[in-house]
Amino acid sequence: ELVINQIAAGEVVQRPANAVKELIENSLDAQATQITISARAGGLKLLQVQDNGKGIARADMDIVCERHTTSKLRELEDLQTIASFGFRGEALASVSHVAHVSLTSRTADAPCAYTCEYADGKPKAPTRLCAGNAGTTVTVEDLFFNQPTRTTALKSATDELNKIADVVTRYAVHNPAVSFTLRRFGAGNDLRTPGYGTVPAAITALFGSTVAKVRHGSIGDEEREVVLRAAGVLARPLFLGPVANGGRSSKKSMFMLFINERSVECRQLKQAIDLLFSTQDVVCPLVYLDLKIDPRRVDVNCHPTKNHVQFLDQTAVFERVQEVNFLDVEVEGL
Ligand code: ADP
Numbered sequence: 051e052l053v054i055n056q057i058a059a060g061e062v063v064q065r066p067a068n069a070v071k072e073l074i075e076n077s078l079d080a081q082a083t084q085i086t087i088s089a090r091a092g093g094l095k096l097l098q099v100q101d102n103g104k105g106i107a108r109a110d111m112d113i114v115c116e117r118h119t120t121s122k123l124r125e126l127e128d129l130q131t132i133a134s135f136g137f138r139g140e141a142l143a144s145v146s147h148v149a150h151v152s153l154t155s156r157t158a159d160a161p162c163a164y165t166c167e168y169a170d171g172k173p174k175a176p177t178r179l180c181a182g183n184a185g186t187t188v189t190v191e192d193l194f195f196n197q198p199t200r201t202t203a204l205k206s207a208t209d210e211l212n213k214i215a216d217v218v219t220r221y222a223v224h225n226p227a228v229s230f231t232l233r234r235f236g237a238g239n240d241l242r243t244p245g246y247g248t249v250p251a252a253i254t255a256l257f258g259s260t261v262a263k264v265r266h267g268s269i270g271d272e273e274r275e276v277v278l279r280a281a282g283v284l285a286r287p288l289f290l291g292p293v294a295n296g297g298r299s300s301k302k303s304m305f306m307l308f309i310n311e312r313s314v315e316c317r318q319l320k321q322a323i324d325l326l327f328s329t330q331d332v333v334c335p336l337v338y339l340d341l342k343i344d345p346r347r348v349d350v351n352c353h354p355t356k357n358h359v360q361f362l363d364q365t366a367v368f369e370r371v372q373e374v375n376f377l378d379v380e381v382e383g384l
């Protein structure tokens with residue numbers, strides 16, 4: 051069973067950035083307003099996510115890393131989203147099968163913090179008292195120590211760190227009311243967002259430039275059964291000016307896509323966005339798109355990490371997204 055668990059874990063956590071994503075989502079679920087991510091050696095030596103969220107009760111410390119342990123009972127409407135996008139009670143369990151995991155957590159009403167170390171889903175020793183602030187710190191050491199084939203398949207520490215920074219950047223833009231910090235220990239400056247609450251403020255903090263255009267709106271199309279709310283941001287953090295190369299963007303754009311609060315990738319939608327901008331006289335290095343869509347219209351089963359999506363009604367979705375019309379709107383707060 052251990053082997054099966056390790057294989058399953060390897061599907062959920064294929065690289066350090068996947069673990070970071072799951073841990074950040076847990077911190078957000080715990081209503082954290084400050085999340086600090088630390089990574090050493092591309093996250094393979096050390097990955098740590100510290101939050102000021104609601105914490106884990108003493109009684110739950112023993113079981114949180116067990117498979118299918120979840121405290122998240124959600125509304126019916128949400129169930130479909132979780133079933134299709136997320137993994138239920140799998141993240142901590144998976145990580146504990148492929149790394150040395152320890153948790154330190156304190157709830158608001160607890161007299162002190164508690165800490166525990168885990169292996170293969172179970173505590174290695176009884177939970178102990180310790181000092182600590184309200185919130186949770188998850189420490190992941192020696193990721194893939196028992197998966198030699200996985201480590202050789204990974205890219206360099208620098209590439210893995212860049213992938214971690216990419217995940218942090220996306221979640222920081224999507225959650226501007228939360229202050230994110232990424233510590234890279236000499237492998238790059240800290241990334242930090244202020245948590246002021248607007249997407250442009252987060253983008254400015256991360257990319258050091260102003261947001262060019264912001265568009266926020268709802269687009270409904272009940273008739274075609276594609277109900278989609280889209281908020282888009284077009285930022286030009288790198289340079290402004292007319293596009294060289296015959297109207298084609300000379301810089302590859304950065305495309306941040308969130309569907310129902312989860313960061314996902316969609317190659318077809320990225321191509322559609324690129325096409326949209328290729329005909330315009332702007333350079334567009336950054337597009338952030340926040341879609342709310344009926345989960346039944348989205349197919350996430352084309353990749354085991356569930357990070358890649360396809361739309362069942364692709365043309366309709368692309369048409370809706372084009373209506374976000376980044377090009378006609380002046381700067382405003384989101
Ligand atoms: P899921 O998020 O699907 O519930 P996880 O394996 O990611 O599954 O987490 C298991 C449980 O551990 C969560 O349901 C939650 O109760 C608890 N937990 C994990 N991380 C945190 C955190 N940062 N703050 C508070 N509780 C957490």
Ligand code: MG
Pocket residue numbers: 072075076139141142
């Ligand atoms: Mg989770």
